[in-house]
Amino acid sequence: MNEELISKKELLEKTSISYGQLYRWKRKGLIPEDWFIRKSTYTGQETFFPRSQVLSRIDRIKNMKDDVSLDDLADVFAPKQSTGKQTPDSIVERGIVSADVMALFIEARGDDKDLEFGEMLSLYIFGTVLSSGDVNLSEAKQMLDVYHTSAIKHGDTASEMYLTRKLGTFSCFALSPPVKICFDKDTKLVRRIDINAAMEELKLKIV
Amino acid sequence: MSDNKKANVIINGNGTSPGGDYNNVKINGSGKIDGDVTCVDFVIHGSGKAMGSVASTLLHVNGSGHVLGVVKTGELKARGSATFNEAVSCESASISGASTFLKNLDAKKIRVSGSIKVDADCSADSFFSTGLFQIGGLLSADTVDIRLGLVKSTAKEIGGEKITIRTTPGRAKVRSFFGADKPLLETDAIEGNEISLESTRAKVVRGHNVSLGSGCDIDVVEYTGVLKKASDANVGEEKKV
Known part of the structure; x- marks a missing residue:
C-alpha cells in the first residue's frame, strides 16, 4: 500500500504533542512499533508514520487520556480480544446494539446468558451493518457466517470484510491485509468493515 | 507433599532440574533448569542456566546466569554476569555487574551501576546509569539520567x-590512573x-529546552524553546523551530 507519510517533526507540530509523550505512548504500545518507518533523507535518518492512521490515533488518545489510564488505552488499541462478559441488558444500555438486534440475537441463540467478547464483537458488527440499511437481515446473517468461518480459519488475523453486490446478488468475503483486490465492473462494493477498528470501538464502549 | 503446595528446587553443587511450576528455585553452585519455569523466587549463586523461559516475581543472579528464553519478572537483580537471549520485561532492573540482553529490555525502573549491553x-519509565552502557536500538524513558562512567557509552x-x-x-x-579515555556518550x-548534556557526541539533538555543556559535539540542534550553550560546546548547526 502506498500510503501518505508524515514525518515525526511535522506530526509533533500538527498534534502539538511533545517528544516525551510520543515516546511514552510508543512504550505503552499506544502507537504500534511498525508505524515507525525509518527512512534516509538528506538530513540523515528520519522517522515517518502512516499519516492518516497516526493522526487519527493520536487524536483519539488525546481525547481519551483524561478519562482512561494509558494502560487501559493500550488494551483498547491492542488488536486482540479483551476478556470480561456482559449481560444482554448492559450491552443494549451501552449502545453497542439496539434492543431489536439484541432480541434477534437472543432468539437465534435460544438463551439470554452473558456474552463473551467474541460474541459481542460479531453482534456489534452485525448490528452496525444492519442499521446502516445497506443490507437486509438474511444478508447480514450471511455476513456473520462468513465472519465466523474466517475467524475459525484465520483466528484474529482476518481483519477486513467486504460486502459486495452484483446485479442485485449479495456476496461477502473476509480477508487479511495487506492485499490488493480488484472487482469486475458490475460489482458494487456495498461496505467495507475493518474488524480491528470495530474491536477498538467496542472496547471503548465497554471500558 | 500436598497437591496445592508447589515444590522448591534447590540445586547445591551440580545438577539439572526439569522446567515446571515451582515455588522457589535456588541454584548454589552450578545448575541448569531444562525447560520453561514459573516460580516465585529464582536465585542463582554461582552459575546457572535456564534453557527455557522464566516467569517469576524475583530473579537474582549473583555470579553468572544465562537465560535462553523470555523473562518476565518483578525484580531483576544482576550482580555478576548475566546474559539474556530473549526479551526481558520486569518491574525493576538493577544491573551492577556486566549484563547482556540480546533482545529488548523493558522495565519500569532501570538502574545500571555496572555495564549493560542491550542489542535491541x-x-x-526511568533509566538511571552510573555505569557503562551499549544500546543497539532506542533508549527510551520518561527520565533518562546518565552519569557517564569511565569510558565511552553508546x-x-x-x-x-x-x-x-x-x-x-x-x-x-581514577580515570587518569587507569589511563582511560574521557567519558563520552555517543549517539x-x-x-x-x-535536554541537558555534557560530553556528548550526537548527530542530531531535538527538543524544547536544550542545554549543551562542556565536551558536547553536536552536528545539528533543533529546539523550540531555549538553547543554552557552554563556551566549549561544539555545535554545527542551530535551528530554532
Missing part, C-alpha cells in the same frame, strides 16, 4: 521527556522535552 531497544537513539547526561568530576583521578539522535 531499552525502555523504562546508544543508537535516545528519546524521552527529560534527558540529563553528566560527567562525574570526582572520577577524573545518533537525542529527542526530548528537556
